Amino acid sequence: MRELCLPVGLSGDDLKAVDAAVGNRARLKKGDSLYRAGDAFAALYAVRLGTLKTTVLAEDGREQVAGYHLQGDIIGLDGLGTDRHGCGAVALEDSEVCTIPFEHLEELARDLPPLQRNLHQFLAREISRDHSVMLLLGSMRAEERLASFLLNLSERYRSRGYSSTEFVLRMTREEIGSYLGLKLETVSRLFSRFQEEGLLKVSGRNVKLTDIAALRRLVGQRT
Amino acid sequence: MRELCLPVGLSGDDLKAVDAAVGNRARLKKGDSLYRAGDAFAALYAVRLGTLKTTVLAEDGREQVAGYHLQGDIIGLDGLGTDRHGCGAVALEDSEVCTIPFEHLEELARDLPPLQRNLHQFLAREISRDHSVMLLLGSMRAEERLASFLLNLSERYRSRGYSSTEFVLRMTREEIGSYLGLKLETVSRLFSRFQEEGLLKVSGRNVKLTDIAALRRLVGQRT
DNA sequence: GCACCAGTTTGATCCGGATCAAGGTTTGCC
DNA sequence: GGCAAACCTTGATCCGGATCAAACTGGTGC
Numbered sequence: 001m002r003e004l005c006l007p008v009g010l011s012g013d014d015l016k017a018v019d020a021a022v023g024n025r026a027r028l029k030k031g032d033s034l035y036r037a038g039d040a041f042a043a044l045y046a047v048r049l050g051t052l053k054t055t056v057l058a059e060d061g062r063e064q065v066a067g068y069h070l071q072g073d074i075i076g077l078d079g080l081g082t083d084r085h086g087c088g089a090v091a092l093e094d095s096e097v098c099t100i101p102f103e104h105l106e107e108l109a110r111d112l113p114p115l116q117r118n119l120h121q122f123l124a125r126e127i128s129r130d131h132s133v134m135l136l137l138g139s140m141r142a143e144e145r146l147a148s149f150l151l152n153l154s155e156r157y158r159s160r161g162y163s164s165t166e167f168v169l170r171m172t173r174e175e176i177g178s179y180l181g182l183k184l185e186t187v188s189r190l191f192s193r194f195q196e197e198g199l200l201k202v203s204g205r206n207v208k209l210t211d212i213a214a215l216r217r218l219v220g221q222r223t
Numbered sequence: 224m225r226e227l228c229l230p231v232g233l234s235g236d237d238l239k240a241v242d243a244a245v246g247n248r249a250r251l252k253k254g255d256s257l258y259r260a261g262d263a264f265a266a267l268y269a270v271r272l273g274t275l276k277t278t279v280l281a282e283d284g285r286e287q288v289a290g291y292h293l294q295g296d297i298i299g300l301d302g303l304g305t306d307r308h309g310c311g312a313v314a315l316e317d318s319e320v321c322t323i324p325f326e327h328l329e330e331l332a333r334d335l336p337p338l339q340r341n342l343h344q345f346l347a348r349e350i351s352r353d354h355s356v357m358l359l360l361g362s363m364r365a366e367e368r369l370a371s372f373l374l375n376l377s378e379r380y381r382s383r384g385y386s387s388t389e390f391v392l393r394m395t396r397e398e399i400g401s402y403l404g405l406k407l408e409t410v411s412r413l414f415s416r417f418q419e420e421g422l423l424k425v426s427g428r429n430v431k432l433t434d435i436a437a438l439r440r441l442v443g444q445r446t
Numbered sequence: 447g448c449a450c451c452a453g454t455t456t457g458a459t460c461c462g463g464a465t466c467a468a469g470g471t472t473t474g475c476c
Numbered sequence: 477g478g479c480a481a482a483c484c485t486t487g488a489t490c491c492g493g494a495t496c497a498a499a500c501t502g503g504t505g506c
Contacts, residue, residue, distance in 0.1 A: 138402075408465080
């Protein structure tokens, strides 16, 4: 169970030390904020259960979904650079996270190279993830973006032992649009079109991918 | 001089140790690749002189500029998560970087908490930077994007002691467009329009910002 | 059971930026 | 210095996704 909080190749006493660093769990109800943009940065959070979104805030008030986070994801990494969180995090359904006080973790990482390596990998993976999103926002057409989003979710559910073809979206059309740089009407239309074309079946938030290969082809196309 | 490679509050012997970790400088001619997407990850690079661009590559071959890097910037952080670089880095003019073997740096960071903290901040700052770009790509109009880009460059030149109002673009219109999710014609038209409106003077790659306040207003910032 | 409201679907129209096209200008190389 | 190639500008037109508008749906509270 503990490994979920920060999976890393450790054993025995080391694991106990890591355990001690991990604060208690926190329960969140749908709609609750875990932290807000501007809050002092003090800890990372590992999602134990549920789904969260993180949102970036522009100076002028515009808000945009920066990512969706499932069980096992680590969030809050962005605050590290500035001592303030640059994002906000909100639960999209009842969720549970565990808190990892960063001061403590950093200290621990000095003594445990594998943990240090792991921490660095989390940070770097976040960078890679962001680069994929930049690619999506900067050079994909609307249909490619949605297909890409669905395939990404599918893969993440699969790797967590859930169905990769049938799942419930925990976010609204507007939130999906915000993440993909599209308007909610466009997202809705695309779902309808994908359904007409036999790529998936959709009913509200329930989605069933019926032709993953075709979705993949859609993403790989250029012009 | 050395501090430039990884500026951090260290002194005496510590600094010497960091010094030892920093490999020799490498010179790059305009157009040279420092590394390519897919290359094994082994080191970070500090830009000593010149300008580099990093580019993300999609599976289908699409390429997009992920960032522009000036003197003092650290690049290559993205490779850390996967042991492979996810980006490529190319010199936009004759440049000079110094190599920081990562294995070595990680080891050193264990003994020198300020260095560790510094490394984490670099990683996290990269994440914040990417989030700003996501915001730009996902929710700004073309003119806001270009204004934002120019103000960002301006600020970075200023903080390096160069003129914040008059500088030479080291990248083509197409590269600017790639970074901003726009086509080169759109970038060119915007430059012309900004000039007509008295926001700047442009002649090829020479830019002189003549109304920074107006550019800020355009973006929606007030700083 | 019903009213309400947030979320969703669908249609009609508009517009910003892409695309296509044609010169013009700068840069680098011999 | 001259030529080719890369880069930039500007015009005309097109189209994808935004915007505006209007129903529809499903969940929630009373």
